[in-house]
Every structure is written in C-alpha cells, then in structure tokens.
Amino acid sequence: MTPATGFYLHKKQPTKTQHDRRRILADLPFATDLMTACLLAGRPVSSATEIAANAIGGPLGQCLTWVSSQLRLGADPEPTWALLAQDPALGQLSRTMIRATQSGTPVADALTRLADDAREAARASAAAAARRVGVKAVAPLGLCFLPAFVLLGIIPVVAGLASAIVLP
Numbered sequence: 001m002t003p004a005t006g007f008y009l010h011k012k013q014p015t016k017t018q019h020d021r022r023r024i025l026a027d028l029p030f031a032t033d034l035m036t037a038c039l040l041a042g043r044p045v046s047s048a049t050e051i052a053a054n055a056i057g058g059p060l061g062q063c064l065t066w067v068s069s070q071l072r073l074g075a076d077p078e079p080t081w082a083l084l085a086q087d088p089a090l091g092q093l094s095r096t097m098i099r100a101t102q103s104g105t106p107v108a109d110a111l112t113r114l115a116d117d118a119r120e121a122a123r124a125s126a127a128a129a130a131r132r133v134g135v136k137a138v139a140p141l142g143l144c145f146l147p148a149f150v151l152l153g154i155i156p157v158v159a160g161l162a163s164a165i166v167l168p
Contacts, residue, residue, distance in 0.1 A: 020059040024089040025122065027060045032093070032115040039108040045097075046071035063090060077101045092118070 031052045038048035046068050053064035063084060070080045078098050085094035092114060100110040 021087070021089040023058050024060045024063075024087075025118070027056050027058060028089075028093065029115045029118040029122070031056045031060055031064065032111045032118065036108045036111045036115070039106075039111070045077070045107060060090075063087075 034052040034055055035045075035048040038051050039045070043051070049064050049071065050068035053061040053068055055061075056064065067080055067084065071077060078101055081094045081097040081101070083094075084090040085098075096110050096114045097107070099105075100107045
C-alpha cells in the first residue's frame with residue numbers, strides 16, 4: 001500500500017482498510033520505539049525508518065518502506081511525511097516527523113513522546129472496548145434469565161397462591 005492508495009473519504013470504509021488502520025495503530029508504538037533506538041544509535045532517519053519497516057511489516061511497514069526509499073532518494077522530508085498525514089492512523093506520526101524537521105528538535109525525543117501517546121491511546125481504546133462488551137452482554141443474559149426466573153420463581157408462587165384461594 002502506498003500513501004496514495006487506501007485512503008477513503010466516505011463514511012463507511014471497506015473492512016480491509018479498517019483492519020489495516022487497526023493494525024497500524026497497534027504497531028505504531030513498537031515502530032516508533034525501534035526508530036528511536038536506531039536514531040539514538042546514530043543512524044539517519046531514512047535508515048531508522050527502513051529498519052523499523054523491515055521489522056514491523058504489514059501496512060505500517062509498507063508505508064515506512066515507501067518513506068524510507070523516498071528519503072534515500074533525496075526527497076524533501078516534509079512533503080514525503082505529509083503524504084502519510086492523509087491517513088488518520090498515520091497522521092500523528094506524520095505530524096510529529098514534520099514538526100521535528102521544521103523545528104530542528106531531536107527526532108528521537110519526539111518519537112518517544114509519540115510512542116507513549118500511542119500506548120496510552122491503545123490502553124484507553126481497550127478499556128472502552130471492555131466496557132462496551134459488558135454492556136452488550138447484559139441483553140442476552142437478561143433474555144435468558146428473565147424467562148427462567150418467571151417459570152421457576154413467579155409461576156410456582158402464583159400457582160400456590162391460586163390453589164390456596166380457590167380451595168377454601
């Protein structure tokens with residue numbers, strides 16, 4: 001997948017695109033940690049991006065491979081990273097890299113903050129999903145237990161009361 005493909009402006013997106021975005025969001029903290037380690041070891045951004053892309057694979061690895069090849073060919077980093085900003089899953093990485101390029105701040109520090117933010121977002125998303133599962137589980141349980149309660153709890157009591165009232 002190149003940055004020019006796979007971006008949709010429609011409300012409803014294909015399942016593959018949704019799966020790719022979820023996978024990118026899951027792989028992003030690890031990829032940024034790898035890039036940070038490479039940068040702290042003295043590798044250039046293009047090399048750090050390529051190493052992370054090869055280690056990660058998948059849709060994020062494909063996008064990072066494309067960026068790495070563009071940077072190695074001498075492309076300007078800002079427009080190269082800006083192409084990834086069109087995808088919501090890669091937007092944060094793109095903006096972080098552009099900001100670091102423009103301001104001259106150490107890229108490793110910016111990527112460390114991005115990895116921490118991505119991990120926190122993943123934790124919050126997992127907690128929200130767990131809360132949704134709890135809410136969705138109530139309806140089937142209610143549908144199963146309510147008829148059983150009525151049959152085993154209410155009907156015998158009503159039948160006992162009715163037999164006591166009818167037979168004086």
